[in-house]
Amino acid sequence: MFKNEVNSAFEILLEEIENVVEDFNQEGENAFKNRDYEKLKTLIENAMRLTSFREKVKNLQKEWRNIFGGKFPARMRKARGYKKLKRGLRTPEDDFRIPILKTLVELGGKAEMGEILKGISERMKGKLNKYDTEGLPSNPSQRRWENTAQWCRNTMVNEGLLSSASPRGVWEITAEGKKYFSNRSNKNLDYV
Numbered sequence: 395m396f397k398n399e400v401n402s403a404f405e406i407l408l409e410e411i412e413n414v415v416e417d418f419n420q421e422g423e424n425a426f427k428n429r430d431y432e433k434l435k436t437l438i439e440n441a442m443r444l445t446s447f448r449e450k451v452k453n454l455q456k457e458w459r460n461i462f463g464g465k466f467p468a469r470m471r472k473a474r475g476y477k478k479l480k481r482g483l484r485t486p487e488d489d490f491r492i493p494i495l496k497t498l499v500e501l502g503g504k505a506e507m508g509e510i511l512k513g514i515s516e517r518m519k520g521k522l523n524k525y526d527t528e529g530l531p532s533n534p535s536q537r538r539w540e541n542t543a544q545w546c547r548n549t550m551v552n553e554g555l556l557s558s559a560s561p562r563g564v565w566e567i568t569a570e571g572k573k574y575f576s577n578r579s580n581k582n583l584d585y586v
Contacts, residue, residue, distance in 0.1 A: 404455040405482065411448045412545060415441060416533055448545075449552055452487075483525040484538055485518070490546040493517040495555070495567060495575035504566040507544075514543055 418441045425434040497513030498505065515522075518539070526539035533541075547565055550556040555571035567575070 400458060404451065404458065405486070407451055408448065408455070408487075408545075409484075411444060411451065412541060413531070415444055415448075416530065416541075418444070420533075445548070449549070452549060483523070484542065485522060485526050487542050487546045487549065489521065490514065490518070490539075490543045491550065491555075492575065492578060494543065494546060494550065494565070495571055496579070498556075498565060498567040499572070499575060503572075504560070504564060507563050507565060510565050511540055511543060515539075 418437050422434055422437045422441070425431070425437060493514045494510065496517065497510050500513065501509060522539050526542070527537055530536050530538055530541055547556060550571065551558045553570075554568060555574050557566040557568050560566040
């Protein structure tokens with residue numbers, strides 16, 4: 395396999411994990427409505443384990459990219475026999491980091507998710523493609539880029555760039571996040 399195909403394989407795995415988490419969310423919603431708290435408890439435990447697993451995969455992907463200095467050929471080979479979105483078509487999660495941080499800084503460091511997603515949308519409108527704006531197969535009312543941004547937020551919380559103590563639905567930048575943003579905001583990024 396070429397090194398860019400391995401990176402694509404990581405993207406396939408990460409997107410599949412996202413789909414499983416969405417399935418857990420749907421099952422959890424149904425279990426809650428039906429007051430099946432034992433099932434809900436099991437789903438929450440599995441979702442937490444899956445989130446931890448996802449972080450391990452993300453770290454392996456980063457390690458893989460570091461082996462080659464992040465330089466992959468521009469041409470991404472398409473996955474064969476896969477019926478869902480072909481890999482390499484959606485905007486990668488890491489591309490959402492600076493737009494999230496910049497939006498938070500401009501909103502005073504803390505804001506509700508809807509406000510942040512609106513800011514990200516404005517910032518990345520030249521970067522997001524038609525695949526990013528499609529609904530998720532598991533939740534057609536949620537656009538793919540919104541889901542990717544939320545996963546990016548989760549990764550940034552685990553890295554200490556965003557606060558884990560914020561109320562549900564509120565995103566908040568940390569001192570470490572401000573430092574990270576400051577160190578990278580001088581780069582010429584056309585979508586920030």
